[in-house]
Amino acid sequence: MDLQKTLIKIKELENKGLENLKLGITYIKEEGIPTFVAFAKNMAAKFNRLSGTEIAKVKSLFQEHVHFNFKHFVGTTATATVVFALTFTVTGFSRVKVNAEVLAKPTEAIAYNNKVVSVNYGDDSAILDMVKDIVADENETVYGVKPITVEPTKSTYEIGNFIVDINKPQARELKETQIEVKVEPKEVYATDLQGIEVASDKDTDLKNANVARTYTFDVDMVDTQAPTIALTTTHVDVLDTDNFDPKEYVARVYDNYDETVNYTVTGSIDANDEDLYIDGDYTFTYTAVDTHGNKTESKLVATVTEDEEAAEARREAELEEERQAAIESGDYNRASEIAQSAPSYAGGSAIASAALAQLGVAQDCTALASNALAAVGIYFHGWPAEYMSLGTIVSASEAQPGDLIYYDNAGAGVPHIAVYIGNGQAVHGGYMGSTVIASAYMGSGPVFIRIG
Structure with a gap:
């Protein structure tokens, strides 16, 4: 606050300043010398740090606006410090932090709220609702609350243009107690400057600049909040x-x-x-x-x-078990029907079914393979090795019904082609002059070919 503004403020608060001066003198009388001396030493240190120019300002202000003999009042260091404290407290000329006890006789704290408020342990919302009313402007009565730090014994929030510190009881007890709440302007909180701190009640004007006010609330700590x-x-x-x-x-x-x-x-x-x-x-x-x-x-x-994948695997296993039982019993028609309904790669079941339908037919291996492939619209006939060009080689663990099987040597010294039907078995043409079901593992060993 510059000097011009200070002069204006002094004129406005002259009467109030004189009243506070009387309160200060009364405080000194009632509290006794030890308390006053401690305060005087503190203020003397502050006073002694002022330059000659600043002291001159104080003298000039008092002589012009407070109307008493400055020279007489500064006769002692103690009196000077009282003048300094009261002057700077009333006018706001200084931002030096002043002990609130100097401004009024310390008495039992008067709670801001007339009625005890129930507060859930660990929940600041009830207190914050009352603080909203304290900081509310004429044109705006609701402020958002922004947490800064929330701890068991102290929490700090931002409400509108103010910073609010809530000091909570140290003990974890559910009982009637008091909570102190400090309300400070943000511009003061954000700097190294300290506003004057005073204890406040419901009649105090919060809008005074650079003032950090401490409010006391009577509360009943309860636990009505569910987990x-x-x-x-x-x-x-x-x-x-x-x-x-x-x-x-x-x-x-x-x-x-x-x-x-x-x-x-x-x-x-x-x-x-x-x-x-x-x-x-x-x-x-x-x-x-x-x-x-x-x-x-x-x-x-x-x-x-x-689980569709697990369900499909279970169904395939059940059908394969049933199909093998049909083959073992000689019911090739049933085995063919099961192969057509069994889940497999695209066209695989149709090829396997077509191969099973040829059981007992007198033909060579290439005729079997060509007739089976015709079931899926593939019309090809050639030497056994040439069927490998129709698909992709897969491992034995990946083999499915409908795959073709190529043998470099099927045990008779010549190449061979067959149709895999699962469970380690295949349909072979030209086997002892006929088309039969036999092991897929013979001669040089199978090479599985996935068609498509």
Whole structure:
């Protein structure tokens, strides 16, 4: 604040300054010399640091606007420090931090609120609601609250143009107590300058610049807040082959007073005779209760669907088992029907089925292969090795019904071609003059060819 503004302020507050001067003198009388001496030493140190020019300003201001003999009042260091403190406190000429006890007789703190307010342990919202009313402007009564630091014994928030410090009780007790709240302008908080700190009540004007005011609130610390159950999700997709554990989706269970609490989970997923989950939606309920009986619930929905890959593998295994039983019993027509319905690569089941349909036909191996391929629209006939150009070689572990099998030597000293039908077996043409089912592993060993 520059000198011109200071002069204007002094004129406005002259009467108020004189009243505060009387209060200061009364304070000295009532509190006794020891307390006053401690204060005087502190203020003397500040006063002695002032330059001659600054002292001259103080003298000039008092002589012109306060109307008393400055020379007489500065006769002692103690008196000078009182003048210095009261003058600079009233006018705002200095931003030196002044002990609030000097400004008024310390008495039992008068709470800002007339009625005791219930405050949940660890929850500052009730106090912040009252602070919003304190800092509200005429044209704006609601401010957003921005947390700066939130700790068990002290929290700091930004509300409008003010920084709010909430000093909480050190002990973790639920009882009636007092909370001190410091409200400070942001421009003061953000600099090294310190505003004058004063204890305040509901009649205090908060809008005075550079003033950090401390409000006292009467509160009843209670615990009516239920625990918090934090889940990583509220909906999860589950396959019928999964092993589902609902506890895996609990991130944290926390209570404002008890901090950690136990919880229970109710709900289950139905299963069939094969221990596979049955498709559908299943709800799981998580429940937590703190020591004061506050209860909370959270829900998770699990949607069960079929594992299609696992289901296809099971179906293929069942069909293959049935097809092999048909072949062993000599029911080749049934084996052919099963091959047509069995899941395999595109066209594979049709080729295998066409090969099985030729069982007992007198023909060579190339005729068998050509007739089987015709079932999928491939019309080719050549030497056994030439059929390898129609597809891609795959490993024995990857072989599926409908693959062709090439043998460099099928055991008779000549190349051979056959059609794989699964389970280590193949349909061979020209085998003892006929078309039969025999092992896929003979002679030089099979080379599997995936058609397409």
